[in-house]
Amino acid sequence: MKREIPLLITLVAGLVMILQFYATPLAWLGDLFNDFYNIILTFAYVLGAASLLMVNGHKIQRQVPGWGYNLVLLVSLLVTLFLGLFLRPAGHLPIDEGTAFDWLFNHVFTPLSAATYSLLAFFIASASFRAFKARSLESTLLLGTAFLVMLFRVPLGEALWNNLPFLGRYDIGVIIEDWIMGGFNAAGQRAIMLGASVGLISVSLKILLGIERSYLGGTE
Missing domain, CATH: 1.20.5 (Single alpha-helices involved in coiled-coils or other helix-helix interfaces)
Structure with missing residues (x-):
């Protein structure tokens, strides 16, 4: 039951958070789950801060190499907490x-x-x-495109293009930059986002169905 109960909670919570967008009567249940999430997140922050204090405190106590950075981290954490919690009007x-x-x-x-x-x-x-080395046609195109985009986005490149009689008059540099960023770059970003979205959906389904159990700990 140590694994079945967390899997059941994950399945129910995931289904509620998904179905609330399609079934209006479940909207209140989604808000309730969000409140539970915020409460759990608060405890997670406290647990994370305690773990940070313990891990870095042990390193400072043993004076391992680089323990000064751990000391700076802990001092910054404590000072920030003190100023945020106590030293305010x-x-x-x-x-x-x-x-x-x-x-x-x-x-x-x-x-x-x-x-x-x-x-x-x-x-x-x-x-x-x-x-960026021009070892092949693809790398040469990547190198040339990166050079043009970087050239058009710095003041030096803008000054060079504006002083050229023909290119500066018709803003050729701006046109090429917009064409690269709005065409090739936008298409590549959309492809990456679509791939990441499909991967996110796949991982989410595996977690909801109990196929992916690494978050429970252990080797399963």
Whole structure:
């Protein structure tokens, strides 16, 4: 019964969440299940925070290599929790403008996120430069298309195209960019989304029917 009951709960919850879009009388039941989901999600956050404290606390205690990063993580977690739960004006939410939590989010978290994405963009550009080699017709087309799109989306490329007498007059660069992004790129993205949707439906059916049981733990 340790496996049958979770499978039954999964099947019933999944069917209710699906059927509520087709049967109006079941809409209230879908809202009820959403409330249960939010409650369970809250407990999951608490469990995740406790697990984070235990795992990183053990690493700091043993002073494993790189334990300083674990210390920074725990200090950031505790400071954020303290500012959000206790250090705020009465009658205000932690996310309200002017609170300490809002200042921490706008002046610490947001710049760090921007720096992280900037580093990620640099590594992507570096990897693309190493990977894009004209070894075949397909790779040559990919290299040329990527070069044109990148050229049209930076100020230097726009300045070059605008100073050319014929191409700048008729906005050839903008036309080519729109043609690539609105044609080939849009078609590729739709194909990827359709494939991902079919895969999502397949995995969902396997979970509802009890074929996929990895979320229960074990090897089944």
